[in-house]
Amino acid sequence: MTVLLLAGTGEAKRIAWALTDTGINVIASLAGATRSPEPLPIPTRTGGFGGEDGFRAYLEDQNISAVLDATHPFADQITNRTARICAELGLPYAQLVRPPWIAETGDDWTIIDVPEDAAAYIPANAVVFLATGRQTLTQYANLEGRRVLCRLIDPPTAPFPFEGGEFVLGRPPFSPRSEAQLFKALGVTHIVVKNAGGDGGRAKLDAARALKIPVLLLKRPEMPSATPLSNVQEAVAWVMSLGTRQ
Structure with a gap:
């Protein structure tokens, strides 16, 4: 089983570390927005996929079994494309969705x-x-x-x-x-x-x-319907559960 982790956030980094010794093959993908990102403890690719056709081809060529989307909450183009293509290919797809900030007393x-x-x-x-x-x-x-x-x-x-x-x-x-x-x-x-x-x-x-x-x-953009994960622990548990579906 090979899981593609769409990364670029602090949560994605913690997910990568949590999955290093699980025996699950995880590949991280970074968009390349930062020139010198902190290295991840798993195999990492950087840059775009070459549009929808390129992303679809990558998933098939790398025998990706599932995709975990831990990108930024405003990366709606990436998220919408990923959800749609995973649905087309029948791949399990989940999205880590941070709870939004809520105003507190004293906030303007x-x-x-x-x-x-x-x-x-x-x-x-x-x-x-x-x-x-x-x-x-x-x-x-x-x-x-x-x-x-x-x-x-x-x-x-x-x-x-x-x-x-x-x-x-x-x-x-x-x-x-x-x-x-x-x-x-x-x-x-x-x-x-x-x-x-x-x-x-x-x-x-x-x-x-x-x-x-x-x-x-x-305000956040609208996101596609997906398996929602609210924190790193839930994301790791979702990946671990994939092994029981094989």
């Missing part, structure tokens, strides 16, 4: 449906910390004129796509204290973030609460 959150909605809540003189990833920057082009800060793990290979923007380098993990120090140093007045859930990105929200910074929280 506004939920937005699409990136373009953020500008309506951010004044012209604002300093915006845009924590949605460099791939999304063009979707926030209507923030032009404001000071917009986007954090990257790797140095940028292209200039900011619109006037007023600049990149800030930083590699996780981050703590609420370090995030608060950064926001104060940069004079951040507003934060835009995807509702990714999980512990990894929570620090910026805790810092925003402490500093009373308004947050624009982007």
Whole structure:
């Protein structure tokens, strides 16, 4: 049995470690968004599959028995494609779905449906910390004129796509204290973030609460129907259960 683990998250890393000594052959796949990701303890491929036909061919060529999707909650294109092709091929497919963040006392959150909605809540003189990833920057082009800060793990290979923007380098993990120090140093007045859930990105929200910074929280995209797994333990148990289905 060979399981394909669609990785790129902290949960995927923990799943990979948990499955190393189980006797199950697991192959991880990384999209390649980060130039120097931390190595995983299992065989790992990096990069795209070459579209739907390429992904279908990979599953068949590698004799993949099942697919565990532990990608980012906003990787909806990858997830939708994977669910559809696994259904076509009759492969077991499960998705790790982090519980979304829920506002707590003291949070100043506004939920937005699409990136373009953020500008309506951010004044012209604002300093915006845009924590949605460099791939999304063009979707926030209507923030032009404001000071917009986007954090990257790797140095940028292209200039900011619109006037007023600049990149800030930083590699996780981050703590609420370090995030608060950064926001104060940069004079951040507003934060835009995807509702990714999980512990990894929570620090910026805790810092925003402490500093009373308004947050624009982007709603998650719709995902396909799949076997839902809410944590690493459930994901590992699902993989282990596959052996009883053979």
